[in-house]
């Protein structure tokens with residue numbers, strides 16, 4: 148496989164200028180570890196603080212810009228992302244390991260998100276005139292930008308998660324400091340490079356690449372950062388919440404998931420297997436929306452497991468750029484080691500092995516693993532903890548009531564799906580699954596870009612992301628009274 152372009156000039160973007168840092172890092176291609184994808188600058192705390200000051204100084208300018216100007220900026224960014232979805236998709240597939248098809252679709256979705264929020268900039272987040280309870284008094288409720296927002300993102304979706312934070316933040320007039328995950332610094336920089344040419348005032352958008360402990364923590368600690376939106380692990384989210392909420396910053400967390408796909412006896416089993424394969428294993432299971440628990444009604448349990456095993460055998464695991472590959476590598480060496488350790492845990496705790504879970508060798512040295520399936524008990528760790536890799540377990544349920552109880556028996560609450568032909572059960576499930584998103588006869592993963600995204604319980608904190616609901620986080624409400 149031929150190596151792609153090496154991005155060597157991946158620098159911080161602070162106050163409208165590209166800056167080097169004292170130290171650098173490299174990102175490697177998880178499909179072919181001999182390929183370096185990007186050499187990037189690593190910000191220390193001091194440099195991150197400079198970005199925060201730049202955002203603070205830019206805030207009065209950007210927050211008073213006209214809705215038309217904000218819409219034009221966002222629309223320009225969206226247009227370029229859509230036009231360049233193929234080359235940026237290639238970069239994403241090389242740096243993170245998603246298949247090229249998945250990666251191109253992700254970049255296109257990021258473009259659509261910017262276009263959506265170009266429209267939101269014009270709609271303004273929803274103010275209202277309200278009749279006063281007093282005669283001769285006028286009341287209106289308006290929304291204003293929050294201020295400087297710190298946006299901290301994970302490695303698994305390096306275009307779409309930054310897009311659904313940066314676009315609403317800018318649309319509603321906030322200034323931004325964006326800290327992507329180090330593993331995908333090349334993608335973070337490529338997005339920032341497009342934003343840098345979209346005619347924003349200097350300092351309204353800043354990129355700081357570097358470690359969570361230094362660059363990320365600087366955003367969490369700074370009294371100049373008015374709001375923090377974080378997507379990542381539950382443990383880091385908890386720590387960030389404690390510190391940021393203590394200084395009364397606004398906080399939004401999107402953390403992990405342990406999502407269930409329920410398969411009832413009356414389901415179309417072929418569709419249920421499709422939903423399970425797509426939801427549990429595509430993107431190597433590295434999606435917060437992955438269906439890592441497959442809860443199957445006893446009457447169809449064995450038939451479902453047999454069909455799913457057959458499908459898993461046919462999946463092609465390989466280099467993310469190779470045509471026809473269904474599942475690329477996992478993101479890095481540590482994740483592969485963790486995923487394989489979960490396979491050992493599953494065996495040790497007595498889960499029944501059905502398929503996969505082995506490290507694979509391919510023509511290039513990459514982090515390849517066969518998709519793993521186990522039959523588990525609800526008490527098993529593989530049925531309770533987030534794995535974030537290509538491993539799913541099947542749990543047996545006697546009937547719908549037990550399936551729903553198992554679905555809700557988790558500290559997480561991002562999304563849940565059900566495969567059934569029963570309208571009664573589908574409607575009941577939509578109402579009673581304790582999650583932020585439900586899917587009927589659809590995979591748990593694969594969401595729209597214009598409607599709310601987020602979870603309950605351990606999966607999230609604060610208002611939803613995406614769609615017009617994003618205004619809840621990126622604006623603050625002001626009530627105005629005036630004597631008429």
Ligand SMILES: NC(=O)c1ccc[n+]([C@@H]2O[C@H](COP(=O)([O-])OP(=O)(O)OC[C@H]3O[C@@H](n4cnc5c(N)ncnc54)[C@H](O)[C@@H]3O)[C@@H](O)[C@H]2O)c1
Pocket residue numbers: 299300301302303326327328329357358359360362363364367378379380381383384386387401402403404434435533535561602606
């Ligand atoms: N619910 C969702 O919407 C959603 C979406 C995607 C990923 N995730 C979760 O993300 C996790 C995988 O991503 P990850 O491994 O990049 O997560 P992570 O928590 O290790 O890192 C996420 C980001 O936080 C930064 N960070 C780490 N420590 C920090 C600190 N002390 N202060 C500030 N920033 C810090 C990292 O550098 C990175 O940019 C999984 O648990 C997954 O479920 C959740």
Ligand SMILES: O=S(=O)(O)c1ccc(CO)cc1
Pocket residue numbers: 303304308434435436591592593594595
């Ligand atoms: O594939 S999707 O379910 O649409 C999806 C949602 C969220 C994220 C962020 O991790 C990735 C993929």
